[in-house]
Amino acid sequence: MAFRILILGGTSDGRRLAERLVADTRYDTLLSFAGRTASLQPPDVPHRVGGFGGVDGLIAFLSAGRFGALVDATHPFAAQISSHAAQAAAVSRTPLVRLECPPWPKRAGDVWIDVADMHDAAESLGRVPRRVFLTVGRLEVSAFGAAPQHEYLIRAVDDFYPPVELPRARILAARGPFDVADETRLLQGEGIDVVVSKNSGTPATYAKIEAARSLKIPVVMVSRPALPLCRVVGTVDETLEWLESVQESPSNARGE
Numbered sequence: 001m002a003f004r005i006l007i008l009g010g011t012s013d014g015r016r017l018a019e020r021l022v023a024d025t026r027y028d029t030l031l032s033f034a035g036r037t038a039s040l041q042p043p044d045v046p047h048r049v050g051g052f053g054g055v056d057g058l059i060a061f062l063s064a065g066r067f068g069a070l071v072d073a074t075h076p077f078a079a080q081i082s083s084h085a086a087q088a089a090a091v092s093r094t095p096l097v098r099l100e101c102p103p104w105p106k107r108a109g110d111v112w113i114d115v116a117d118m119h120d121a122a123e124s125l126g127r128v129p130r131r132v133f134l135t136v137g138r139l140e141v142s143a144f145g146a147a148p149q150h151e152y153l154i155r156a157v158d159d160f161y162p163p164v165e166l167p168r169a170r171i172l173a174a175r176g177p178f179d180v181a182d183e184t185r186l187l188q189g190e191g192i193d194v195v196v197s198k199n200s201g202t203p204a205t206y207a208k209i210e211a212a213r214s215l216k217i218p219v220v221m222v223s224r225p226a227l228p229l230c231r232v233v234g235t236v237d238e239t240l241e242w243l244e245s246v247q248e249s250p251s252n253a254r255g256e
């Protein structure tokens with residue numbers, strides 16, 4: 001019987017990992033999505049969509065599916081599901097690894113205002129109205145209702161109505177990867193004064209940071225939330241190595 005792997009997805013790395021695993025007959029892989037985006041691009045691998053119903057639901061799902069390993073390949077800002085994954089893995093004794101790309105480092109020429117959360121990000125924009133390129137995801141936009149004086153260009157995967165608290169906001173629906181030339185044109189064309197970004201570390205969205213650097217535009221950089229301690233790997237290849245070692249471990253009886 002193939003070794004069953006549950007991948008908690010929502011990132012391009014999660015998708016890439018599932019695509020690599022599905023080609024390997026030793027493994028039986030299921031990729032899970034929260035179902036937050038209306039425009040989910042269905043992957044060409046077995047997948048499911050929707051929450052598990054909290055920690056207990058995830059424990060039950062892992063046990064019922066006889067999964068031999070759990071890969072948390074969710075976005076580094078998806079703190080709740082990572083916490084659930086750590087708790088469920090501990091209770092069900094399922095080996096867990098988190099696949100997470102390292103945060104972007106600050107490079108020479110970057111003008112970053114480092115903040116701890118969205119509340120601080122909104123406050124850091126100051127009182128004087130500015131033209132803000134807001135790239136923090138649809139669900140985090142409401143925090144900027146505390147700073148309605150600014151003009152916001154909000155980029156998100158799905159189109160949506162800007163919240164009423166932000167009278168001078170426009171939505172730009174677009175999905176990465178983005179390139180530096182396009183990002184530079186966008187920042188210049190829109191007369192952007194400041195960019196707000198999560199430090200996702202994702203290569204697909206790094207071009208805006210490079211464009212801001214070359215145009216000397218400051219970036220309000222939101223730090224990652226603290227996540228539970230667990231085994232962390234930075235690449236799909238390292239995840240595959242870890243899975244290989246878990247699958248070969250004699251103590252892992254689930255997949256046999």
Ligand code: NAP
Pocket residue numbers: 007008009010011032033034035036049050051052053054055057058073074075077078079080081082084136137198
């Ligand atoms: P979250 O706050 O950590 O999770 C909220 C709930 O969504 C979880 O408790 C779980 O519901 C469900 N969930 C999350 N990821 C899931 C998955 N892969 N499969 C099944 N259920 C999942 O997450 P979030 O910040 O709202 O992000 C939602 C999803 O979007 C994540 O999968 C994440 O990878 C992706 N994403 C997030 C961001 C971001 O900035 N937060 C950016 C890009 C992509 P139950 O408790 O019912 O199990």
